[in-house]
Amino acid sequence: MSPTQSTDVRQQTREQAEAHLRALVGPRDGQSDARLREDQWTAIEALAVDHRRSLVVQRTGWGKSAVYFVATLLLREAGAGPTVIVSPLLALMRNQIAAAERAGIRAVTINSTNIEDWQPIHDAIRAGEVDVLLVSPERLNNPGFRDEVLPKLAETCGLLVVDEAHCISDWGHDFRPDYRRIRTLLSDLPDGIPVLATTATANARVTADVAEQLGSVDESRGGRGEVLVLRGTLDRESLRLGVVRLKTAEQRLAWLADHLAEQPGSGIIYCLTVAATQEIADYLRSRGHDVAAYSGQTDPTERHALEQDLAAGRVKALVATSALGMGFDATLGFVVNMGAPSSPVAYYQQVGRAGRGTTLPPEGATVVLLPAIEDRDIWAYFASLAFPREELVRRTIDVLAAEGRPMSTAGLETYVELNRNRLETMLKVLDVDGAVRRVRGGWEATGRPWEYDAERYARVTEAREREQQAMLDYLATDRCRMWFLRDQLDDPAAEECGRCDNCGGLDLSAEVSAAAVEEAGARLSRPGVVLEPRKMWPTALANLGVDLRGKIAEGASEGRAVARLTDLGYGQALRDLFRPGEPDGPVPVPLVKAVIEVLGDWRPAVDGIVVVDSATRATLTADLADGLARYLRVPVLGRYAIVDPSVEPGQGAMNSAQRVAAVGRRFRLEVPSSDDRPLEGRRVLVVDDLVATGWTMTLAAWAVRRAGATEVLPLALALQS
Template sequence: MQNADLDTARESTSGHVDTPPAGAGGDGIRPAALAALRALVGRQDADFHDGQFEAIEALVAQRRRALVVQRTGWGKSAVYFVATKLLRDAGAGPTILVSPLLALMRDQVAAAARAGVRAVSINSANAHEWGSVLEQLRADEVDVLLVSPERLNNPRFRDEQLPALINRVGLLVVDEAHCISDWGHDFRPDYRRLRELIAEMPSGVPVLATTATANSRVVTDVAEQLAAAAAQHGDTEPVLTIRGPLARTSLRLGVLRLPDAKARLAWLLSHLAELPGSGIIYTLTVAAAEDTARLLREAGHAVHAYTGQTDTDEREQLEGQLKRNEIKALVATSALGMGFDKPDLGYVLHLGAPSSPVAYYQQVGRAGRATENADVLLLPGVEDEAIWTYFATSSMPNEEKAQAVIAALAGSDRPLSTPALEAIVDLRRSRLELLLKVLDVDGAVRRVQGGWASTGQPWFYDRERYERIAAERLAEQRSMVEYERTSECRMAFLQRALDDDTAVPCGRCDNCAGAWYPVDVAADAAASASASLDRVGVLIEPRAQWPTGVASLGVPVKGNIPPAERLAPGRALARLSDLGWGGPLREIFAAPSPLAGDASSVEPASPRGGDAPASPAMLAACVRVLAEWNWEERPAAVVEMPSRRHPQLVGSVAQAIAERGRLPLLGTLDWANGGPSGGPGGNSAYRLAGVWERFAVGPELAAALQEYAGRPVLLVDDIADSRWSLTIAGRLLRQHGAGAVLPFTLALQG
């Protein structure tokens, strides 16, 4: 439970109840509800905020379905814990609380224990406890069971445990309910299954959906889904919607526009120590979080990176350190988002903007929940648009790919695993898994033991719906740019973005009261930031296994790649997502943003994707990578990969490396059978099939390789993405006598 949600000071939030509940016994439960609230917060003077008791009354006395949309810190978790207490005292079964994040679950379980509410969770991080949890449920020793929406579709849990639990459930709570809606800023396909779960529950079981970040479209959508599920039981009573003002009076908002990543990091180095207390520094990518945290630690700041790639145990440890003010900041991606509870968080900074004002409001809501003042500063980046574009389209199913998945499953006499489907449908693992979830929610496929199976139900590609969602995402991006540029009150702008008609100027933000943040950058900080961003060299891990099922694509290999045919570990100048050299490389490799050239763009788009020789600075950086490369044996020669998009670029790099390393440039591999097919972004099976037998060693290169037989060779290319082009080219070079083949590229995707 979120501690600040239990901040029940007598200052009212002036929330309003859109649909007032009928009396129906409300006065009778108020004394017990107030006693439960006071036990929960440990204060005998605590009282309900406007709307809190109305929600509890609707759930407990009237067994209704309610949607609560209130700012962070209002007390949403107090509603469902008090309601649970009253329902359990009346003999009801346990509450099922659907919660999206492990960090949020941990807070809720800990706070429930302090309040005498017995809460347990079933999630991916505590599989060793599931048996004990199920025993407690059978013994009726659990008041609240927290589960993730993904866990609800685990075949064993769904088929063996969930039916019995549904028959006993006393209350269903859907936390962060905006995730249910396609229009929500953080839509998740797994959340859409909750409509089916609600429909399966016995008649009369109350349902509570809560969120702090929903505009009118999302509120309407969620309420309609709750009502539609209830209507299947003949319940036509409207969903009670309790919605209050979203202004956060403790937050002081600001936007500081700086020219580039170096300037943003230099500002952070100059002023992090001046920020109040401890806080969160948000970035848009994992690489940015790690790079920023490293730079700040080297400057003596107690900070750590926190991303989706951070180990679960380490995440819990880092959360605890931040809560105890043992560190100055966590540099985090959105993995540290919904529900993270630190009431006295002093600041939230963003190095790069989220893709919508609604998402931004959700993240800045972590700060100032139990303090009078907290600082919120956005430092937007010119690369933000490209990142927004990628994530805006990642959840949209592709009709052709979807039909291919359905056909493959329908034509199989057994379930197919995700790796097996990769040999049938050219989608990367993450995209394929997301598509399967969408098709599962739509009823076309079903997750079963051993993989996925067809349901035989027809599936319709709702093109109009997806086009409307895509248009809405683009409108949200433009709105975020407007937030950065507005001269109006920033808090009022965010409130209006969430359709809060109570918005008035806050009197605190940089537009209302003037810039409250310093704008200067210390000279030594600028030098440190520049040096950090100029770091070069990223490991390219060699492929060690062939993808599953590629024989069906005409590639006769399986299992491990023989050591004699593998690449040696390689190097890239930088990742495309890096803050330093990633920027210039993105200019070369990235596709134009949909906002490029639009009047609402952060800055005019630079020309991208052209072919030209590498700049002197980039060539010098490449030479530094080689100088720092701790290889077992120095390369004896250089070989160039053929390139359709960047022949001048690759040629210039190969030539410069050969000249400065005093190495012979043996030549370039040739195309075979028309050269590689397909494009970037597919999965390993298809990427391998697209380059299999598509390279050749010409006579001159073959003769040169024989001259250097058994000696290491440096293989130069522009970008390493799937690494299959490099793997097949390296295998071919080794078959023609080369010793170790060390790949070198300018960019590494990721």
């Protein structure tokens, strides 16, 4: 249809679109007379009538999915191929499929959890029986999917949708390298295929970056000119924002226990770490609240069930990490954040989970942020996972080039000092940049020239630091909180909301009961975290000259630590103890008491102690071992001693294979020469100060077992995560 198509025909198309909208929303929302808003119609018209590339930046709940589903139905009626939606999360996919089915749209998904369905889905697509295919961005760079399925989809699809498109931009708060592969897909689309990118969380810089990557379409090739950018107001009229500042973790937990029941409906309690979700959920259940923990470590089947329970109001809250995030579609009455995300943009996205739907109370949904001192430590940890230094990147490319054949990520780990996640992320970026290529069997070098864009990476780092400061400013501001968030997202219509705590529309009590504080304190002061033993040696250790493989036959039993560094209770004392630059010294008295309490609960039956040497905390570890020897009335039988100080503390810690090789060079078990086999037949407590990767403890236990010990029980002050 040309741009000059008659007004009558366009009006007829709009009427068809609105009929499809009514089928999509259905009677469940009481909207049998639903009509498209002008901005929604503008987007649909651009796609289904003018076949343009469009970027829609609109608040959560605006109706972005309605745009692409209605456009799909119009295009399919006109004979177009199926819509392909790139969607980042399984929860989002499930919601989108349910919405599509309500409108009679035949929707399917290809993701890592339904491999057995892939071939029938491919057959159904070829038979024209699929209207919408949802794929995860990771699928786009799976060799089989990329080389065999994707080209066919590009040839036949009628509409390409990129959901949560801020993930394309490394300026965005949730950049994902797999999303950059979409640029290749865009370039392979036939002329005149419309493209829609959508997001609710993009400031001006991210919007411009995504629009540029969508690219302008040459009119001579059947396109309609530049990318259409539709940016609306980001106000969320149904949200009331507030901050409650409490000094201690005990008070914050107590506030939840005292005030959770007051929050409208069901909701989400967001945490910054997996450990916090488990700890807080356990505590709230002990106080009679119906909650459950949810994170990326939760089994996929259980995650699905928990999402359904939350949407149906069968639980008061899910205590979740950001894994419960983008696109989760339910009517939620509140969001509480235990700890602040590292940017206002990320926070805006999380609070956007609340206040959707038509069954909210008249006053709307409540959004509460309870910041903590340790937030900045957690931000710093995640910031440390930025794009690696140039020498590590060059090393990776050189190793692949020298190998001359595909290498697995596990094999590469033995040559490059990066952990599995960072190595995978870096390889994906290099793949998009053309320096490496993912193939069956792993990765290979392409031989193409590649430049390390240090200036860009530095600018991204600086942007992250500004975002962190802006989050601190949000906590301290006396201005309207919704205005603040909208201003951070460059919303030109940002204005005072009249609903937040600073505007006088929300009155949040900071009071907590003495009983709740006491019980929270008792919960947090209960030390003891299980140290799970390593079961398998890393892959490809032979590449590093280490003759270890397969199952660890002579390993440790289950051990204990006082707490994780990220824990709410003893976590702060341990973070202070292990903070870089802190002087060495004996074990602080509160932690001595915590160790004794752990031993009282655990009751390990041991005959002696072996202590792991520390170059930086020699006094601390020696004092810990001596104190344990006196308390347990057993001797210190030996040391896992530093014999090669040229191997730096923590060397190789970025991945398991490198760490095993480094620890093997750095340490050796030493026992008194007066006794040939002092560990023979003994049960031994192996003592260390801090367990990070777990490999030092694993190798110490392995050495002690090989020296004749019948059992090794690990004990540490702290577990890093």
